[in-house]
Amino acid sequence: MTQALLQDRASLAYARDLGRAFGGALLFGLPLLMTMEMWNYGLTLDGTRLAIFLLTSLPLLFGLAHFAGFTPARSVSLAALEVFAALAVGFVSVCILLALLGVFQDVASPGVTAGQVALQVVPAAMGALLARRQFGTDRTSEDEGEARYPGELFLMVAGALFLALNIAPTEEARLISYMMGPWQAIALMVLSLGLMHTIVYMAGFAGQEEQGHPVSAFIHFTLAGYGLVLLTCAFILWLFGALDGHSLPATVDALIVLGFPGAIGAASARLLI
Amino acid sequence: MTRKPSRPPASKPTSTSKAPDPPWLAWAMGGLGIVLVLGCLGVILWRAMSEVEDPDVQLRLIETRPSQGQWLAEIEARNLGGETAAEVEIEGRLGDETASALVDYLPASGRRTVILGFSENPEGRLEMRTRGWIEP
Numbered sequence: 001m002t003q004a005l006l007q008d009r010a011s012l013a014y015a016r017d018l019g020r021a022f023g024g025a026l027l028f029g030l031p032l033l034m035t036m037e038m039w040n041y042g043l044t045l046d047g048t049r050l051a052i053f054l055l056t057s058l059p060l061l062f063g064l065a066h067f068a069g070f071t072p073a074r075s076v077s078l079a080a081l082e083v084f085a086a087l088a089v090g091f092v093s094v095c096i097l098l099a100l101l102g103v104f105q106d107v108a109s110p111g112v113t114a115g116q117v118a119l120q121v122v123p124a125a126m127g128a129l130l131a132r133r134q135f136g137t138d139r140t141s142e143d144e145g146e147a148r149y150p151g152e153l154f155l156m157v158a159g160a161l162f163l164a165l166n167i168a169p170t171e172e173a174r175l176i177s178y179m180m181g182p183w184q185a186i187a188l189m190v191l192s193l194g195l196m197h198t199i200v201y202m203a204g205f206a207g208q209e210e211q212g213h214p215v216s217a218f219i220h221f222t223l224a225g226y227g228l229v230l231l232t233c234a235f236i237l238w239l240f241g242a243l244d245g246h247s248l249p250a251t252v253d254a255l256i257v258l259g260f261p262g263a264i265g266a267a268s269a270r271l272l273i
Numbered sequence: 274m275t276r277k278p279s280r281p282p283a284s285k286p287t288s289t290s291k292a293p294d295p296p297w298l299a300w301a302m303g304g305l306g307i308v309l310v311l312g313c314l315g316v317i318l319w320r321a322m323s324e325v326e327d328p329d330v331q332l333r334l335i336e337t338r339p340s341q342g343q344w345l346a347e348i349e350a351r352n353l354g355g356e357t358a359a360e361v362e363i364e365g366r367l368g369d370e371t372a373s374a375l376v377d378y379l380p381a382s383g384r385r386t387v388i389l390g391f392s393e394n395p396e397g398r399l400e401m402r403t404r405g406w407i408e409p
Contacts, residue, residue: 149299174378178357178409182321189313219303227306230313247382249320250357252313 021086021128025093028127028162032120033094037169039103041240042116050118053239057122060161061086063154064129082129090124091117123165126158149220156225159269160232160262167261168236177253189256192229192263197222199267229262230255320355328358328408330379332401335386337394346372346395348387350403352379358406365389366400378409 032038065079065086094117098104104113167173180188200221233255237243243251335347346365352358361376372389379385389395 153302175409178359178378178380182317185317186314189310193310216299219307220299223306223310224299224302225306227302227309230309245384246380249316250380250383252316256313 017131018085018089020131021089022093022131024127024129024131025086025090025124026097026127028130029090029093029097029120029124031166032123032169033097033101035169037171038119039098039116041119041169042112044241045115045119045239046241047115049239049241050115054118054122056235057125058083060158061122061125061129064126064158067151067155083125086125086128087121089128090121094120094124126162152221153224153228155269156266157228157232160229160266161236162269163265164229164233164236164258164262168233168242168258169240173258174242174254177250177257180253180257185253185256188260192256192260193222193226196226196229196263196267199264200225225266226259226263229259229266233258233262323355325355327354328352328356328361328379328381328406329354330358330361330363330403330406332363332387332403334395334399334401337396337399339394344391344394346389346391346399348389348401349384350376350379350387351384352381355381357381357383357409359409361406362404363387363389364402364404365391365395366402367391367393367395367398373404379406 061083062079065082098116098120103116197218201217234243234251237254237258242254246254329352331351331353333349333351335349337344337346339345348363348365350361350363358379359377361379362373363376364371364373370391370393372391374387374389376385376387391399
């Protein structure tokens with residue numbers, strides 16, 4: 001009798017977490033779901049790149065489930081289970097929204113539809129996993145302190161992806177890099193690093209207490225983080241084919257432009273995730 | 274002799290709560306960041322120092338192939354200049370027949386592939402030119 005009651009209570013709690021997960025999927029997925037370029041990438045994206053993106057997103061989602069899952073899971077198998085639940089939540093919300101928005105209507109082949117959905121499922125699943133942090137009230141301080149140095153770096157990559165993925169598919173991201181001159185590019189890079197360092201300190205990264213010396217904190221967190229941000233941006237731009245046919249200087253410009261939101265996202269990962 | 278800043282003793286107060294992270298990883302990742310930042314800076318400065326030229330669009334016929342009742346000419350458009358060209362209109366002429374395509378962006382030192390359709394095989398007889406572009 002009491003066991004049945006407890007089970008009911010547990011499923012009720014899980015249903016509430018699931019509801020939050022849908023909210024998170026929408027919150028994070030909506031900007032991309034309502035971006036025209038993202039629908040077109042379903043038509044134009046290289047299948048191999050899409051497959052690589054989906055495969056690399058699995059460990060990323062797993063890491064997110066470990067650090068900030070929508071249920072307080074701390075074991076490996078539970079985190080894996082959460083990843084698949086989040087993917088299911090993402091898949092359902094993306095399909096419903098894209099159908100509702102009329103994106104599917106002119107589409108000819110099922111392959112195109114699959115591409116459109118697959119590309120959107122990953123950000124939506126990220127949102128589902130982050131839901132507990134976005135909507136939940138049960139933030140515990142032990143979660144915050146748990147991440148060690150590799151974990152901090154991972155969170156920075158996730159944060160960079162969080163913002164950069166929203167901006168990368170738009171035409172503006174390309175246009176800005178073509179409009180900028182060399183001095184503007186350098187200034188944007190300096191601004192990215194400066195803001196990143198400031199936010200990292202204000203958001204109270206572990207660096208603050210462990211790396212007492214500001215110079216070593218700058219090298220270990222800000223520079224290391226910015227390097228990872230640039231690599232993350234290179235991966236996203238490569239995925240969208242935005243680096244194809246670009247020379248090295250044009251590639252560097254594109255990286256710095258996308259690296260700006262990436263750096264902000266990475267530095268505020270502690271606030272977002 | 275002044276006291277040299279030596280390695281901190283093992284009982285460092287800040288690292289009592291957790292085992293210390295491997296410092297080599299922090300330095301390696303920091304080093305990676307420095308290399309990438311300096312690399313980007315170097316590329317930008319190198320481009321800033323070199324003379325920036327206007328877009329210089331060069332067209333080259335790669336191949337022709339029949340496709341669904343017409344002939345397609347695959348053309349490589351390269352921008353040898355130092356500025357990006359936007360909305361580059363590329364025209365191919367085969368006798369009286371003309372075909373054109375619009376390239377949204379042709380980045381500096383970059384390349385794009387353009388396909389033009391004709392009723393006959395344009396191999397060897399195709400005249401190509403760039404009609405114009407916009408500075409982004």
